[in-house]
Amino acid sequence: MQQEPYGEVFLINKPLEWTSFDVVKKVRNALRIKKVGHAGTLDPLATGLLIVCAGKMTKQIDTFMGQExxxxxxxxxxxxxxxxxxxxxxxxxxxxxxxxxxxxxxxxxxxxxxxxxxxxxxxxxxxxxxxxxxxxxxxxxxxxxxxxxxxxxxxxxxxxxxxxxxxxxxxxxxxxxxxxxxxxxxxxxxxxxxxxxxxxxGNFKNSEAHELLALVEEIKARTNEIEPT
The missing domain is CATH 3.30.2350.10 (Pseudouridine synthase)
Known part of the structure; x- marks a missing residue:
């Protein structure tokens, strides 16, 4: 049976002094796939909610960016x-x-x-x-x-x-x-x-977001078991 194409949305509390690209790079390396992007830049000196999309969910980036x-x-x-x-x-x-x-x-x-x-x-x-x-x-x-x-x-x-x-x-x-x-x-x-x-x-709150480094460890543990397609 053929697997469905991989897609996932991560809510991340961006750390102070990290660029939004730094966060994407960290998630991309943990997932071991190239198709990862964020839905709206936060400056390095800002913190808070960064939506990171992976796989087929990168098609939703513009939708997330357009929200309040x-x-x-x-x-x-x-x-x-x-x-x-x-x-x-x-x-x-x-x-x-x-x-x-x-x-x-x-x-x-x-x-x-x-x-x-x-x-x-x-x-x-x-x-x-x-x-x-x-x-x-x-x-x-x-x-x-x-x-x-x-x-x-x-x-x-x-x-x-x-x-x-x-x-x-x-x-x-x-x-x-x-x-x-x-x-x-x-x-x-x-x-x-x-x-x-x-x-x-939109309806996504920073109170629901993951701390970046803890999320990366969780992803690494998971990808050691199942490789995203």
Missing amino acids: KEYTGTFVIGATTDSFDLEQPIIPVADPSHITLEQVIAAVAELTGDILQIPPMHSAIKVDGKRVYESARKGVDVKMEPRPVTVSEFEITKFENPVVEFRIVCSKGTYIRSLARDLGEKLNVGAYMSSLCRTRI
């Missing part, structure tokens, strides 16, 4: 960076001590709903066939066009000046780092993203 995302994390106001996160050095902008919770909430309201967003220069988007982060690292300016995204929920969960804790629900293609930049501009004090965790993609 939820994030939690922290912004810091009063400073910025060239990447709007901690990948680049912190640049002081203005003293934020006068900023109130009410002002933050008012600024957030302007960044909620259907908005136009300019992606950060330090991103993997391609312009004229080149990744814009490659141009940014060479000091080359690239004109980034605003893109329509939907921020359906933007909740401030805690504010202890200068730290803003948040929960965001948004559409595919939304850059949380860009929301940090835009919040800082609206408050006239600058802002950057200091931490980020993706907590949900």
Whole structure:
């Protein structure tokens, strides 16, 4: 009897400082098959839910990528960076001590709903066939066009000046780092993203995700018994 083609979906809690490709490579090596991919990049300094598809389930990647995302994390106001996160050095902008919770909430309201967003220069988007982060690292300016995204929920969960804790629900293609930049501009004090965790993609939750290294050991043990086809 012929075996069905192998296919599987893994929910993984991406570790801090790992790239999304690092995670895919680890799973690919454990499975010992080439057809493995992820459904939506997380930056190295972000953690949380990464959906990894293997075998015939790689055909579902676009479907997963198109689903609604939820994030939690922290912004810091009063400073910025060239990447709007901690990948680049912190640049002081203005003293934020006068900023109130009410002002933050008012600024957030302007960044909620259907908005136009300019992606950060330090991103993997391609312009004229080149990744814009490659141009940014060479000091080359690239004109980034605003893109329509939907921020359906933007909740401030805690504010202890200068730290803003948040929960965001948004559409595919939304850059949380860009929301940090835009919040800082609206408050006239600058802002950057200091931490980020993706907590949900569609109905998949990070609370259901595997820790990467434990999952890899489980896969290795399994593939020693049955080879995927």
